[in-house]
Amino acid sequence: MDKDIAALVEEVRGFCDRHGIAESTFGRHAVNDGKLVSRMANGSWIEEETSRRMHDFMARVDRGEVVLRGRPRRKKSDSSTEKMAELISRESSVRTPGSFAFHEQRQRFHIFANTTNESWVVADRVSAELADISPGRDGFRLLYAPMDNGIILTRTLRALHALHPDVPVLVAMKGRGLEDLRNTMGRLVDRLAEHPLSAFVMTNMYLREAVDLTKRSEDSPEDVVWRDVALNGNRTYDFQGQVADLYGELSREWLIHQGANSQPVYAVPSVVTVYRADRAKALRRILPKPGDAALRYNYALLNHPYLHSHTMTFRLDHVLRPVFDRLADGGRMTVIQGLGQDPAHEIISCLWPDQAPVISRYDVIREFRRALAGEEFSISGLTDTHALFRFDMHTLPVIEGQNLGTQSLSAAFNNAVYFAQVREELAQEVIHEGRQYLQVTEDVLRKHGGLWFVNEAFSVTRKAA
Incomplete structure (x- = not known):
C-alpha cells in the first residue's frame, strides 16, 4: 500500500476513534462512499480531490461546524447491536457562529416576521408595481436586498410568474448569513416547479458588490467562491433535497463575523447560482458569470x-x-x-x-x-x-x-x-x-x-x- 494512502487511513481511523464513529459513517459523510476507507486499507488508490474532501471534512468537524455524536469504539461483536454514532449534518441543524447582537437581532426578526403582516403588505404593493415593468430582451432580472425569510420574495415571484409565465426570470439576492439563505431557498424551490425558467443567485457580499457579483471590499482576504448548481429532476421534492445538501458546504463561507460598529462581516465572499439542469440552455443568456458587467436589473426591491x-x-x-x-x-x-x-x-x-x-x-x-x-x-x-x-x-x-x-x-x-x-x-x-x-x-x-x-x-x- 502507498505510504501516503496508509498514513491517511491511519489518520482517518484515529479520527473515527476520537469521535466514536464507524469508518463507513466517515466515508458516507465525507465523500458519500461508505466503503472508501476499507478499500483504501486494501490498497486502492484515490484521487487528490477525494483526499482533499476527506481532510476538509475532518477539519470542519474539528472546528465545530459539523457536530458528531458518538460513543467510544467497541468490539465488532458489539457494534452490530448498538448504533455507535449520529452525525448531525442535516438541513435543519447546520449552524454558524456570530456575534451576540447579530443573533439576538435575527431572533427578533423571526418573531417580528411571524407575528406581523408586513411581508404580505409589501409583497402586494410590489406585485402591483411589477405590472408596469417590461422584461428585457433576455428575460426579467430582479434584485432583492436584504434577503430575509423568503416570504416577500415568494409572494412577489408568484405575481411575476403569473405576469410572465414563459419569460426567463433571474432573481439576485443579497443575504448575510446561512440562515437567510436556508429560509429563503426552502421556500423558493417551489418556484422552480411552477416556473421552470427561473434562476436564483444568492450572495453574502455587501450590496455594492452584490449588484454585479464582484468583490471590492478588503474585509475578507478570501477570493469569491462561485458555485453553479444545476438541479436535476422536475419536482419540488427533488430540488429540496439537492438544495439542502449545499448547506453543509456553505456553512464555512456564510459565517458572520462582527466588524466595526458591530456590523456583520462575511467570512468568505460567496455566490451561489441555482437553476434547473433541464432549462440550462434556455437560461444561458440570463445566467450571470464571474465579472459579468452586463448585469442590468429591470426591478430592484430594497426593503x-x-x-x-x-x-x-x-x-x-x-x-x-x-x-x-x-x-x-x-x-x-x-x-x-x-x-x-x-x-x-x-x-x-x-x-x-x-x-x-x-x-x-x-x-x-x-x-x-x-x-x-x-x-x-x-x-x-x-x-x-x-x-x-x-x-x-x-x-x-x-x-x-x-x-x-x-x-x-x-x-x-x-x-x-x-x-x-x-x-x-x-x-x-x-x-x-x-x-x-x-x-x-x-x-x-x-x-x-x-x-x-x-x-x-x-x-x-x-x-x-
Whole structure:
C-alpha cells in the first residue's frame, strides 16, 4: 500500500476513534462512499480531490461546524447491536457562529416576521408595481436586498410568474448569513416547479458588490467562491433535497463575523447560482458569470436596506447609487423604510426619550437627486397618499376588556425594538431592570387598541435612453 494512502487511513481511523464513529459513517459523510476507507486499507488508490474532501471534512468537524455524536469504539461483536454514532449534518441543524447582537437581532426578526403582516403588505404593493415593468430582451432580472425569510420574495415571484409565465426570470439576492439563505431557498424551490425558467443567485457580499457579483471590499482576504448548481429532476421534492445538501458546504463561507460598529462581516465572499439542469440552455443568456458587467436589473426591491444610524453618505454610496447604476433602461428601484411615527416608535420613545429621530424619505430623496445629477430618472412616492402604508401585529388578541399576558407583551416589545432598530445592549438593559418595559408596552397597546407600524416607500425609475 502507498505510504501516503496508509498514513491517511491511519489518520482517518484515529479520527473515527476520537469521535466514536464507524469508518463507513466517515466515508458516507465525507465523500458519500461508505466503503472508501476499507478499500483504501486494501490498497486502492484515490484521487487528490477525494483526499482533499476527506481532510476538509475532518477539519470542519474539528472546528465545530459539523457536530458528531458518538460513543467510544467497541468490539465488532458489539457494534452490530448498538448504533455507535449520529452525525448531525442535516438541513435543519447546520449552524454558524456570530456575534451576540447579530443573533439576538435575527431572533427578533423571526418573531417580528411571524407575528406581523408586513411581508404580505409589501409583497402586494410590489406585485402591483411589477405590472408596469417590461422584461428585457433576455428575460426579467430582479434584485432583492436584504434577503430575509423568503416570504416577500415568494409572494412577489408568484405575481411575476403569473405576469410572465414563459419569460426567463433571474432573481439576485443579497443575504448575510446561512440562515437567510436556508429560509429563503426552502421556500423558493417551489418556484422552480411552477416556473421552470427561473434562476436564483444568492450572495453574502455587501450590496455594492452584490449588484454585479464582484468583490471590492478588503474585509475578507478570501477570493469569491462561485458555485453553479444545476438541479436535476422536475419536482419540488427533488430540488429540496439537492438544495439542502449545499448547506453543509456553505456553512464555512456564510459565517458572520462582527466588524466595526458591530456590523456583520462575511467570512468568505460567496455566490451561489441555482437553476434547473433541464432549462440550462434556455437560461444561458440570463445566467450571470464571474465579472459579468452586463448585469442590468429591470426591478430592484430594497426593503429596509440601511439602518437608522447609517449616515446619508453610506446610504447613497453603499446602497442607493450602486443599485441605480445597475438598473436597465426603464428599470425601477423601490426603497422601503420605517416612517418613525406609529405606536411601535411610541413605545421606544417612552423607554428611550433620546432615541435619534428617523431620517425621512424626503431627506433621502433630496440627497439622492443631487447624487444623480446628469442622469435621466423619475421619482415617485413624494406624497404620503402613495408612499405611506400600515401593517399590524396580527397575532395580538382583541385588546379591549382583555388581559394581556406576558408572552403577548414580550412579543409586542420585541417587535417595537426590532422595527425601531434599538441597539441590542439597550434592549437587554431595560429587560434586566424589571417589568417597566412590559407596562409601557401594555399602556401603548391599550391606548391604540393594538400595535401597528407605518412604512414609507419611494421609487426611482431610470428613463429609457
